Amino acid sequence: MDTTTAIAEVRSLLDEPTARKFTDAEIVRWLNISQNFVNAKFEILTTSTTIDLVEDQATYDITSLITDFVKISSGGLQFLNNSKYEPIYPFTSFKQYLIASATTSTSNPTNYAKYGKYIYLYPTPSSDLTDGLKVWYVYKPTQLDTSSNYDLLDGWGEAEVYTDLICLMASLRGKVKDHTKPEDIQNLIIMKNDAMAQVSEIRSKADSWKSRARQKYRRTPIWGINAAETITEP
Numbered sequence: 001m002d003t004t005t006a007i008a009e010v011r012s013l014l015d016e017p018t019a020r021k022f023t024d025a026e027i028v029r030w031l032n033i034s035q036n037f038v039n040a041k042f043e044i045l046t047t048s049t050t051i052d053l054v055e056d057q058a059t060y061d062i063t064s065l066i067t068d069f070v071k072i073s074s075g076g077l078q079f080l081n082n083s084k085y086e087p088i089y090p091f092t093s094f095k096q097y098l099i100a101s102a103t104t105s106t107s108n109p110t111n112y113a114k115y116g117k118y119i120y121l122y123p124t125p126s127s128d129l130t131d132g133l134k135v136w137y138v139y140k141p142t143q144l145d146t147s148s149n150y151d152l153l154d155g156w157g158e159a160e161v162y163t164d165l166i167c168l169m170a171s172l173r174g175k176v177k178d179h180t181k182p183e184d185i186q187n188l189i190i191m192k193n194d195a196m197a198q199v200s201e202i203r204s205k206a207d208s209w210k211s212r213a214r215q216k217y218r219r220t221p222i223w224g225i226n227a228a229e230t231i232t233e234p
Helices: 002-014 024-042 094-101 162-176 182-216
Strands: 046-053 059-061 069-081 084-090 112-113 119-121 129-139 215-221 230-232
Touching: 002 094, 002 162, 024 162, 046 069, 046 182, 094 112, 094 119, 162 182
Parallel strands: 084 112
Antiparallel strands: 046 129, 059 119, 069 084, 069 129, 112 119, 215 230
16 A cells, blocks of 8 residues: 555545645654554564674664664574574563673673663673674664655555554544544544454464464574575475
């Protein structure tokens, strides 16, 4: 769904086909807020990048190293060990990291903590390592504006699954701003919650399908062995 179509959909939900109370710029701002939220919640736009590790350096500013970073995705972090990326695991809390790091240790990182814009590795890397850390993350979608007819969620292949939810969330902001009757706002909230549940169900089914597929095939790209290799299980 492109920007023009999304604006028209929000106006339809607001019962305002042409601009009277709400400008296109306002609606575009609400659409951006909504698509950013949906993207982060459902981890739609994801990719990975690598970061060079520095000997005895535990802390890395993730937001300055990665453009349009939103959050670490379910793919997590991986450490390059003997030419193969292996998972490193998150501490349950930053306090747990502080307790562990109170004991100085340098080795291959096995755990990490994310606090604010920083990633903290433990143990601290024992040597410099080019591309030593792989980060799987959610990135920010292209932001809509009134002059460019961008697609929601960068035109991602299955974006239509989420567009109804994004438009509903955007229109809800308009209803609240307009001090619409509580019952009308409540109806929109119900529609938004229904759309959220539908999206969650679709994602759940997709994850279930992927899980069944992994039982038949061992796919190696996640662990970085060979992105082209697929091994059939006996």
